[in-house]
Amino acid sequence: MRDKITVVGSLNYDIVLKIPRLPECGETLPADDAAFSPGGKGANQAVQAAKLGVPVHMVGCVGTDAHGDVLLEAACKYGVDTAHVRRCGEPTGMGVINAMEDGSVFACIVRGANFAVTKEDIDRAEEILKETFLVVLQMEIPQEINGYAIKKAKECGCRVLLNAAPAEEIPLDYLQMCDIIVLNEVEAGFYLNTDVKNEEDARKGAALLAEKYGTDIIITLGKAGAVVSEQGDVTFIPANKVEAIETTGAGDSFIGGVGYALRNGQSLTDACKFAACCSAVTVCRLGAQDSMPFLEEVGKLAA
Numbered sequence: 001m002r003d004k005i006t007v008v009g010s011l012n013y014d015i016v017l018k019i020p021r022l023p024e025c026g027e028t029l030p031a032d033d034a035a036f037s038p039g040g041k042g043a044n045q046a047v048q049a050a051k052l053g054v055p056v057h058m059v060g061c062v063g064t065d066a067h068g069d070v071l072l073e074a075a076c077k078y079g080v081d082t083a084h085v086r087r088c089g090e091p092t093g094m095g096v097i098n099a100m101e102d103g104s105v106f107a108c109i110v111r112g113a114n115f116a117v118t119k120e121d122i123d124r125a126e127e128i129l130k131e132t133f134l135v136v137l138q139m140e141i142p143q144e145i146n147g148y149a150i151k152k153a154k155e156c157g158c159r160v161l162l163n164a165a166p167a168e169e170i171p172l173d174y175l176q177m178c179d180i181i182v183l184n185e186v187e188a189g190f191y192l193n194t195d196v197k198n199e200e201d202a203r204k205g206a207a208l209l210a211e212k213y214g215t216d217i218i219i220t221l222g223k224a225g226a227v228v229s230e231q232g233d234v235t236f237i238p239a240n241k242v243e244a245i246e247t248t249g250a251g252d253s254f255i256g257g258v259g260y261a262l263r264n265g266q267s268l269t270d271a272c273k274f275a276a277c278c279s280a281v282t283v284c285r286l287g288a289q290d291s292m293p294f295l296e297e298v299g300k301l302a303a
């Protein structure tokens with residue numbers, strides 16, 4: 001039975017610094033607080049779907065270091081199957097996230113083991129792909145491997161969701177192989193080569209990209225909601241009104257939620273409505289994976 005989600009992507013050990021402002025060049029600025037948390041877009045999206053009750057397999061790489069142990073333990077704790085996460089000689093990927101009080105986030109990532117994922121790693125997951133209905137990818141492993149994984153996923157009969165983030169130049173034929181492409185407003189601006197600031201921009205942008213790639217498109221706009229183009233029909237998905245305290249992982253939570261709802265047979269547009277409820281819970285709590293809701297916690301908002 002095709003009931004699984006397979007996430008091919010990154011696992012990062014995140015260091016989250018709470019800072020009052022950005023330091024000047026040459027200035028050493030004391031941070032208000034520091035926290036360590038398991039992250040990486042791939043692992044976050046996998047954890048959100050698993051917390052909602054989907055059987056999720058992760059394909060990727062971590063190092064043989066202690067950070068790798070932490071990431072595997074965290075993913076397993078939430079039910080992600082990590083049998084296809086290979087331990088390699090590179091250091092585990094890392095994220096350094098500077099978060100300011102007004103919610104602005106400035107992040108750098110160290111790719112490390114995420115860039116050691118190979119075509120053989122994808123081939124080894126072929127049996128899982130045959131039981132997978134949705135393959136989810138991001139842009140935090142080598143682009144060539146992503147392209148290979150997308151092709152393999154299509155050969156195995158899976159639907160493919162690409163979160164084309166962080167934004168980078170991607171060959172058109174590789175985007176056209178996908179079924180759903182998810183972007184936030186910054187990424188949408190990159191792929192459209194114009195600013196995406198509001199619902200109107202996102203509606204136009206989603207329609208343009210849907211036409212160009214021949215895929216469904218989701219553009220998320222933070223607390224301003226999201227726009228989805230499904231089979232050419234463009235719909236605005238409002239965000240839930242909540243008191244957000246930290247927005248790290250909002251987009252990843254959204255994607256995990258979309259995966260869960262698609263598995264239940266919902267349309268992509270309805271899946272986005274459910275996903276907005278998942279993200280609304282996530283932004284009201286600290287952390288990324290820990291802040292993502294279990295199914296019963298989304299229930300009230302999604303009802």
Ligand code: ADP
Nearest residue numbers: 184220221222223225226239244250251276279
């Ligand atoms: P990313 O983390 O990829 O930048 P966004 O910030 O666009 O993603 O957020 C994804 C989704 O999460 C939004 O479309 C919205 O539904 C929800 N969301 C984000 N921020 C908030 C917020 N402050 N309040 C309520 N919902 C939010």
